[in-house]
Amino acid sequence: MANTITLEIARYSPERDAAPHFQNFEVPVHKEWVVLDALNHIKDQEDGSLTYRWSCRMGICGSCGMMVNGEPKLTCATFLTDYAKQGGKIRVEPLRYFPVVRDLVTELTDFLAKLKKVKPWLVHPNQPPLSEGEFLQTPEQVDRYKQFSMCINCTLCYAACPVVGLDPIFVGPAALALAQRYNKDSRDQGSDERIAVLAHPDGIWGCTFVGECTRVCPKHVDPAGAIQQYKITAVLEWLKSFVTPKGAGVK
């Protein structure tokens, strides 16, 4: 029999509770078990009503993000043994700053609306016909945006960003980084359409460069870097608007 560890899990039922409370569960510690395995064990063996999101178990789908001992983590990549060594409990809560629907499930409607606002797709109004062939990119052109394209929308960066908590209309790290992913893509022509949302007090200028979004990102996207880089672009664009009446596109 393996050792056990206590999981202190936030429970919230919108029908019964005015506010969340914690419930303790003892789970076995196996070397290969992550926090998500422990949650699945509880749901299978102890309390089938425990509610949480998960899908791929391999850090790709981005749906199992939760607060683990106060830190935003993908629970599929957070090993129990790391906490068992410290001899402490593991406190599992829903991602911070998001409304809680039930237990560990957060409400993502607002996040998805913000994501859509930055047009995270290739904007190409004068697209040539397919017969002219594909858009070619050099490895260097791909390298310019590749890092920002690794985002899995896990929203850990939102749970790490105090600005998101203090100013709920802030567009937020993932959406702003994703906008930069398309702005920096040589196939995209949508930077002029995005600038109104990005270069706005609720966009990049809302960011105070805490840098926590970059630290917690499981995919090393560096949203904080993307936002600061766009701040420089936006200032140059603003200066350029004095020289050229219509302004040139942000690249």
Next chain:
Amino acid sequence: MTTESNTRPVHYSEFHPRWYRRPVSVYWWIGQRQYLKFILRELSSVFVATFVVETLFQLNALKGGPQAYAEFQKTLASPLIIALNLLCLLFVLFHTITWFNLAPSAMPIRLGGQRVPTFLVAAPSYVMWAVISAAVYWFVISWSQT
């Protein structure tokens, strides 16, 4: 989490009739090292500004002649001002180092198609800092000897 009640007005979504939104405490920046470091970095601007104001007063005293300057120096020698200046020095160092270290994140410099390593982007700032500090030191020392 268990003790806080939901006092904010709730905006319901189409799909969920009711949810819980945890209020953000005024003291959100205490208790997490990274948040505290951020707040101290922001707060450091106040001490940077304090020292700038002090320098402006010093220049003004210099303009007022030797007697005015000697009097200002006497004020600077008070233990309270020395303590304030020490605090300013610590915060200015913290301000400088944290911002220099953040610079590579905002300026991804590419050479020959490759991104320049972050320490190489930060290094020129440190070199310039050392050179300017040495120049100021040399100026002050050589001026005080004449």
